[in-house]
Amino acid sequence: MSKTQNAPGGVRSKTVVDYLNDENVRAILYQIIAIGLVILAGWYLVSNTLVNLERQNISTGYGFLDLEASFEISESMVQYSAQSSYATALLVGLLNTVKVSLLGIILCTIIGTIFGIARLSSNWIVRKLATVYVETFRNIPVLLQLFFWYAVIPNAFPHPRDAFEPLPGVLLTSRGMYMPVPVADNAYTLMGIAAIIAIVAIFFIKKWAKKRQDETGQPFPMFLVGTGIFVGLVFLAYLIGGAPTDMDMPELKGFNIRGGYNISPEFLAVLIGLTVYTSTYVAEVVRSGIQAVPNGQWEAADSLGIKRSVALRKVILPQSMRVAIPPLTNQYLNLTKNSSLAVAVGYPDLVSVSNTTMNQTGQAIEAISIFMSIYLGLSLLTSLFMNWFNKKMALVER
């Protein structure tokens, strides 16, 4: 028996020491101390930085964003000129980053899935080729691959004056690829609307087809019907719109080819580099995902008389998705983050534009804080989406 319990009156008011010995109080106390230290460290860094900037007479703040940028950017998805503000310039950079990342994610998923499946092929040549592809591009640093593609593309194609024309209107030059684009017309708006209607229709037909198959076991040729509806509706809209045929053709004018749509060598180098590099990781994720599905699933499908290609699509891949999605998310995040290497080959991505902004204004900390938070935001958005997708897939699995 301890003294406390024998104290007169039975109850003794708790002292500070008692509180400090209480497990719950301690737990909270430690947390407070930990947070306090973090805040202290942060405050130390921030205040030091401010004092140092002040001492060196370096101006701070985000006011520079409204100033005129006065530099040009080669490719932009929004209206931009040297008279635009720094904020607009950064937006141009952000959109360029998003463009190359999104396309890269889509392409690396397709290519990676093909190579991942090919690595498990029963055909020796296909299997070995896929292995060579994966092992080669996975083991070369991505920056070097970007340099490689950027060295190859301008050197592999001729000067715009003697452009290589594989198809009428499509020009391959050392300044990138030029394609004809249709001149704007109301028919194209109509076609867009038709496409949306077609997609909605396909969605409902698919729902109905699935229900029918569940009830009667009768399969429905969804792919053929879907393609038919889509192409048919869009083509109908094109005819109703008056079937415009005017094209904006790229042509040599002065120094450069003008008109048409241009895909720059910088963009191509970044897109190819990132896609090829990341697709090797996606291939490995897909391969391991497929191998994670027990062999019994193949055998079960076989014994039900399901074709091997159908079994892969309908039985194995859906199950391997559950294993593959989390590491796939990682690869998508890596691709987005690696896109910042675009600065090395002159693609005007967010980092490239931020670097220029930083130099012209001298606002290094502000510019870096802006692009770091944007990358953080992009990455968080990607993982939010992938987490949602993961949950959805997991539910379907049950």
Next chain:
Amino acid sequence: MKIKTILAAGAMSVAAIAANNAQAGAVLDGIKAKGFVQCGVNTGLPGFSAANAEGKWEGIDVDVCRGIAAALLGDANKVQYTPLTAAQRFTALQSGEIDILSRNTTATLTRDVKLGLTFLGINYYDGQGFLIPKALGVSSATELDGATVCVEPGTTTELNLADYFRAKGMSFEPVVIENINEATAAFFSGRCDVYTTDASGLASIRTTMAPNPDDYVILPEIISKEPLGPAVAQGDEQWADIGRWALAAMIEAEEYGVTSANVDEMKSSTNPGIQRLLGVSPGMGEALGLDEEWAYRIIKQVGNYGESYEKNVTAKLGVERGLNALWTDGGLQYAWPVR
């Protein structure tokens, strides 16, 4: 007991960091303590700053740092070099990673005021020009409408380019690549019609990097003023003074005809200006916080401005003095008097 020791150690290290910070303004003390000058230079621009075959840095920008080291530390070789791209240079100087930036940097109001720099003088008067392949058949910059232009980011060049084309009502497509080697490779592969930077840089690129220099010409138009000079961070005036006057001493030595070869004989000159410069009549060194032989050592070990120019710019790039001749020869180089 143990906890107390850790706490005490922690407190001491915090105090040490704080103390270190409080003194960070004293760049000069830092240089004296470490025994060398940390000099930010170009990653490779022959004539200005580039490593030679033996890995030694050479160029007129390098000579500024060597001169300062000779004046302050007694030995022109007590310099360590940090190669920097255009985009990295100011951050390196602001953060104290380098003591002085001597990297063909244009002095402008924004850089002087908003970036917290102090320019020490001008060691090269330059202007922006255009380098093009002869095969284009262009003879003037006014014919460049629609051209694709390779340019380094973070430079005044990038801004002048946009200004020039805007003023002339012409359009262009920029290809912006940070690393000068990547940028020139893109130009020579035909990615761009035009490469633009300071005229001296163009001469350097044409003579040292072009596959065949005769296939390329520099257009006659100079579209901007580019006064290039060394800079230090604000906050240590004595350090800035030493740099400023080391550069002035090199130019003044040329004005007086004092060279690395004749500096010993010149010590017995009767010219009072030379006597002051070389410390024969004392006072200048003391005023700077140096010994009286400071300028003597610069000239003896590095040479005067003209020697540095001949050795680096004329010999390597074939660029004549032009604007960089002494004022007495019709140029702009005019040193503040050492007196």
